[in-house]
Amino acid sequence: MLVEMIDICKVYPPNVVALKHVDFSLERGEIHALVGENGAGKSTLMKILSGLIRPSFGEIRVNGQRVQINSPVVAARLGIGMVHQELALVGSLRVYENVVLGSEPSRFGLLQPQKSSQMVKQLAERFGLNVDVDAITQELSVAGRQKVEILKQLYRNVDILILDEPTAALTPQESEELFDEMFKLRERGKTIVFVSHKLDEVLKISDRITVLRKGEKIATVKNDGSISAAQLAEMMVGKRIELVSIKARRPAGDPVLVVKDLSLVDRTSGKKLLDGVNLTVHAGEVVGIAGVEGNGQNELIEVLIGLRKPTSGSIKIMGEDVTNLDPRQRRAFIAYVPQDRKNVGLALKATIMENLIMTHHMNPPLRRKWLLDKSVAKDFASRLIKDFEIVCRGPFEKVQNLSGGNQQKVVVAREISLNRQLILLDQPTRGLDVASTQYLRDQVLMLRDSSKAVLLVSADLDELMDLSDRIYVMRSGRIVAELDPRTVDKTVVGYHMLGVSA
Amino acid sequence: MNHVRPILQTILAIVFAFLVAAIFILLHRSSPFEVYGALYQYGLGSWFSFSNTLNAAFPLILTGLSASIAFMSGVVNLGQHGQFLWGALVCAVLGVYLRLPSWLAVPLLAILGGLAGAAWAGLAAFFKRRYRMDEFISTLMLNFLAEYMTLYLATYPFLDPKAYVPATRLIRPEYFMTGVFGVNVAFFVAFFMVFLCWWFAWRTWQGYEARMMGYNKLFATVGGCDVESDTTLILLFSGFLSGLAGALLILNGTQHRFTKGIGANFGWDGVMIAIMANNGVFQTFFYALFMGFLKNGAVGMEFETSVPSEFVMFLQSIIVLTLVGTRSGIASLTDWLRAKRELGKLVK
Numbered sequence: 001m002l003v004e005m006i007d008i009c010k011v012y013p014p015n016v017v018a019l020k021h022v023d024f025s026l027e028r029g030e031i032h033a034l035v036g037e038n039g040a041g042k043s044t045l046m047k048i049l050s051g052l053i054r055p056s057f058g059e060i061r062v063n064g065q066r067v068q069i070n071s072p073v074v075a076a077r078l079g080i081g082m083v084h085q086e087l088a089l090v091g092s093l094r095v096y097e098n099v100v101l102g103s104e105p106s107r108f109g110l111l112q113p114q115k116s117s118q119m120v121k122q123l124a125e126r127f128g129l130n131v132d133v134d135a136i137t138q139e140l141s142v143a144g145r146q147k148v149e150i151l152k153q154l155y156r157n158v159d160i161l162i163l164d165e166p167t168a169a170l171t172p173q174e175s176e177e178l179f180d181e182m183f184k185l186r187e188r189g190k191t192i193v194f195v196s197h198k199l200d201e202v203l204k205i206s207d208r209i210t211v212l213r214k215g216e217k218i219a220t221v222k223n224d225g226s227i228s229a230a231q232l233a234e235m236m237v238g239k240r241i242e243l244v245s246i247k248a249r250r251p252a253g254d255p256v257l258v259v260k261d262l263s264l265v266d267r268t269s270g271k272k273l274l275d276g277v278n279l280t281v282h283a284g285e286v287v288g289i290a291g292v293e294g295n296g297q298n299e300l301i302e303v304l305i306g307l308r309k310p311t312s313g314s315i316k317i318m319g320e321d322v323t324n325l326d327p328r329q330r331r332a333f334i335a336y337v338p339q340d341r342k343n344v345g346l347a348l349k350a351t352i353m354e355n356l357i358m359t360h361h362m363n364p365p366l367r368r369k370w371l372l373d374k375s376v377a378k379d380f381a382s383r384l385i386k387d388f389e390i391v392c393r394g395p396f397e398k399v400q401n402l403s404g405g406n407q408q409k410v411v412v413a414r415e416i417s418l419n420r421q422l423i424l425l426d427q428p429t430r431g432l433d434v435a436s437t438q439y440l441r442d443q444v445l446m447l448r449d450s451s452k453a454v455l456l457v458s459a460d461l462d463e464l465m466d467l468s469d470r471i472y473v474m475r476s477g478r479i480v481a482e483l484d485p486r487t488v489d490k491t492v493v494g495y496h497m498l499g500v501s502a
Numbered sequence: 503m504n505h506v507r508p509i510l511q512t513i514l515a516i517v518f519a520f521l522v523a524a525i526f527i528l529l530h531r532s533s534p535f536e537v538y539g540a541l542y543q544y545g546l547g548s549w550f551s552f553s554n555t556l557n558a559a560f561p562l563i564l565t566g567l568s569a570s571i572a573f574m575s576g577v578v579n580l581g582q583h584g585q586f587l588w589g590a591l592v593c594a595v596l597g598v599y600l601r602l603p604s605w606l607a608v609p610l611l612a613i614l615g616g617l618a619g620a621a622w623a624g625l626a627a628f629f630k631r632r633y634r635m636d637e638f639i640s641t642l643m644l645n646f647l648a649e650y651m652t653l654y655l656a657t658y659p660f661l662d663p664k665a666y667v668p669a670t671r672l673i674r675p676e677y678f679m680t681g682v683f684g685v686n687v688a689f690f691v692a693f694f695m696v697f698l699c700w701w702f703a704w705r706t707w708q709g710y711e712a713r714m715m716g717y718n719k720l721f722a723t724v725g726g727c728d729v730e731s732d733t734t735l736i737l738l739f740s741g742f743l744s745g746l747a748g749a750l751l752i753l754n755g756t757q758h759r760f761t762k763g764i765g766a767n768f769g770w771d772g773v774m775i776a777i778m779a780n781n782g783v784f785q786t787f788f789y790a791l792f793m794g795f796l797k798n799g800a801v802g803m804e805f806e807t808s809v810p811s812e813f814v815m816f817l818q819s820i821i822v823l824t825l826v827g828t829r830s831g832i833a834s835l836t837d838w839l840r841a842k843r844e845l846g847k848l849v850k
Contacts, residue, residue, distance in 0.1 A: 009848050011845045013837035013838050013840065014838075014840040015841060020848060021848070057849050327726060331726035336724065343718070344720050344724055345724075346718070347718040348718070349717050358721070358722075359725045361707060361710060371705055372706065
């Protein structure tokens, strides 16, 4: 065994038990998938292996030797490296500079850019990573930057490479390419831990699969065709899950959101973040926005909610021009579930009640002239907690004590109960476990069936395909295609996202 | 349980702070018993000392509230000092020239002083709205302007010709505020403001918006709060509290006139109290009383023991530092112990 983690326990102070007696092992030259819902302990386990946090109990052996991995530096010395979901690269540097950063080849105290570039290029060729080492890093796609991170680890002679949800932000085509590269790495003797919750991918590429659930190891299985996605899913969540099927589509109603020629130019760089966007969302339909991350989706949402003023173009909601209204005024029309619930959707240190009454607080019965009616607020919060099945100790508990899924339910409960005609959902299921995701999808379909207009931005193509009645594809701030998910295939959407012809 | 634990932590932290300070007293070759005995006797020991502690605390309560209300809303008003000075000056000058029956004049002077402070903070609000200038820097800089502008006004236009130092004339004696059993009316005003602040923060609609803004400004903005107006309101309110502190010090203190250095350290003490109190309204009241007790008792320490006044300042800082440090130390220690216990259950 290359690596053995034995009887690992982790308690985060004060009393969050993240791992319970978990055993995990790696064999040389395998792709080992680590699967589980959010909060199952996958990242905690991998952070322990890569030296970011220390276990509360248990031991780790590398090549049979008992080791203490107290820091990422120690991990690197043992040949262990991790590529995190949030890529940590210096955007303005060239690729090879990022790769050698921190251990640059030098002579007489001087950097040797030529040599660095060459070394990194050879490294990339040896491991079959297709990336231009002289490019400026920020000009690369997410997939490209990910390769830089992998190169960075390889440059440090890492034998064990941990990839944390590497395909989360990739198109299907990019994921395929990554898998090929992972196979090549395996051929050259590297060991890879593939952290994921996309079961089809896991089954496709891994040699062994370890399933975690609620901090416990459920099983480690050989991926030799004896196990199915349904069985894996059952191990992950502990019960059978039914996949959503779209209910019969009703004819769409009147247009609710009409966006015309919307453009946004970044003042400092002059870059067109949004470029002549036209879109319409009707009552009773779910419209999806697909696209590789960073192609204008965030900007579109920010302009729609009023955080940024568009350079040109107009936004009409239910016939009313809202282009020049501030967020406060727009909230009379829009319910909004933001992508970043911790920094935008919630005040984590405030109570559940305080979070639930936001936006509602502007109108009666909560607002009574100068005052906020506390008893109405409490009843209102208790009702939402019950209706939306938010698991908590009561309306006065702080939101930061809730699990991710329940935090998201707080946001969703608040926004849906606003009863607005237009609902903006920005990555509403990101980071949620299977049960919460399912719950949210049901909510979206219910909204549609109650004749609301839903605009859904998601990086999860399956989700978009499942839920949307129409899909707009965004690339470089433009809408490049309008597709019907019932007539086109997922890969076609992927081609449009990447800008290659099918 | 939710309320008991912080109180226990505070008590423990205060005890520990006094123990640490005792080490320094020993190093100074004095007896901690004697020093603390004097501190207690002059700070709390009798009704006379206790009422003096309350009288010493009232400006601190108000500047502390000023800082707490601002910080809890995420508005960094560091201009308590300047706002205080303007409140004091306006009250002192008008107190000389205004001729009204005292039952009307005294509250009016206090309110006008508060409004002067609010106006000074309002400048920062204006800069923020108009020029997007951070109130952190503008309120800080406005302190220097206030310092020298009020000093100029007290030195030249409104100088009392009989004074030896820059000072305005004594306000009309009928405007001197009295006390009840030795406790200044100003203390009761400050006490009332504690409740007003609590009511504002926890009962009103704009108080809610302000607190949410303090937790997470982007959340408040997206939620539809009018953050610009809320920020302005908070700056004005916070400035009013500081200005009121200045005005009450003129109406109530021992000097009844604006003199050079009257602002002392009230502004910065207020900021410190807000930090010790974690911006809580009632906590601010408590810590202001605590600081008042230290200040008032320190006088006794000087009288009764060989401890010099500089050392008293030093002790104060030791106590505050240890208190804040211990409080967070205890919190993480209990967290760690709970984690240990949880792990114990797990591995047996």
